[in-house]
Amino acid sequence: MSDSERNRLTGRLSRYARVGVNVGGVAAKVAGARLFGSGLDKGRHASDLATALGGLKGPLMKVGQILSTVPDLLPPEYAAELSQLQSNAPPMGWPFVKRRMQAELGPQWEKRFASFEHQPAAAASLGQVHRAVAKDGRQLAVKLQYPDMQSAVEADLVQLKMLFGVYRRMDPSIDTSEIYHEIGERIREELDYGREARHALLYKIMLDGESLVRVPEVEPRLSTGRLLTLTWLEGRRLLEFRDHSLEERNRIATAMFRAWWSPFAHYGVIHGDPHLGNYTVFEEDGVAGGINLLDYGCIRVFPAKFVAGVVDLFHGLREDDRARVVAAYESWGFVGLSNELIDALNIWARFIYAPLLDDRVRTIADGVAPAEYGRREAFRVHQVLKEKGPVTVPREFVFMDRAAIGLGSVFLHLRAEMNFHREFMAMLEGFDETMLGYRQKAALGGVGLG
16 A cells, blocks of 8 residues: 555654643643752642643553553652543544545445444544454454554654653653663554554464453454454453452453463463453353453563563562572663662562462452552662662563553452462463473464564
8 A cells, every 4th residue: 555654754743743732841840840949749740741641642642551550660640640541532533434444445445344333332542443244244343543643653752752851850760761662662563453463363373272262363355554354252341340250250360361371471472451441351151251352452572581580580589589589680681780679679579479479369469459559569669769779671571560560450450369379380380481482483483473
């Protein structure tokens, strides 16, 4: 296709005009407060920042969600405000849909479907989804990318760099350079719907035989770089099951655990965006049967060495083997770690790994109020980093940590009571770094991602 929406100067300038005033105004308040030595109302400033990002489609809204889940990256006031950003931006209208579909599938595009719903079934930060019916009667989910997203991404990443610069001047305890590069790389990948289609195929391979998780089929003849058509998986929103029986809630939680940890433990792949809108619950005989995994844009592939570090850290914490713990951090790319910084990292590691280390049935928070979950540990880590840092967070750590926190929030919503330790140990059975590398290479190559 003729790529009229590539990264264009005019597109970036338009985005700067829309975003720059909002974000720049927020940044100016910070700079002014520091220049004149006046106090900054962090709560008010955080609210202004959330407002500046929340009215936008595109990457900055997604970045706001990401930043709110990376522990200790933002002050609590900012994290609380940005965590409210939702991926349900107002949808684009029918004229846009017709233009997008014609550009991707040609002027006779409607004849390639038995039916196509005008109103979207869901609207997110980078695109929206419409229900359709194929000529052969199959139910379809058709995902259309919003216009000029490539230009928006590049413009927004410039704004993000500025925001990180402002934050570094406010609090230099965390070096955000690798975080910035990681977020940029992942969001650029999300624009490539052809890549997302291959991710869906990859998950078909990785979760083959897992009855609790359903993965849609890709319809390649109705997909392009900015249009992705998958089979529709019928299901209900997860939050509708919060008051169902514990057995049902635990089944959903087990499905989520396996959908996330099994690909990681066996292939070094994670779903980096465990957002409530990215899965639904399917039912069997009137009760929850498992989950439908719906979105495959934010997928992170890790080297086998990184996965081995995650396993080593688990065993190191379990056996109180400090040398193995330190080796795990170093394998992830942490450098120049003092004993104080190691202790600070251990505070957060023990919080993240706690349910996996505890061989008993428990909730994920184990008696801690959901609103307070992780806050005490994040505060303690931050205090050490302010005194003994800065520390550069390795880029792989960003989405790994974000996904773990997102998964934990699902378990909090469900009030699940499980033996997470035994589920995790089952995933690690027979773990071998070399074999994982071979398995990963074969799977990626098989779907054209190698």
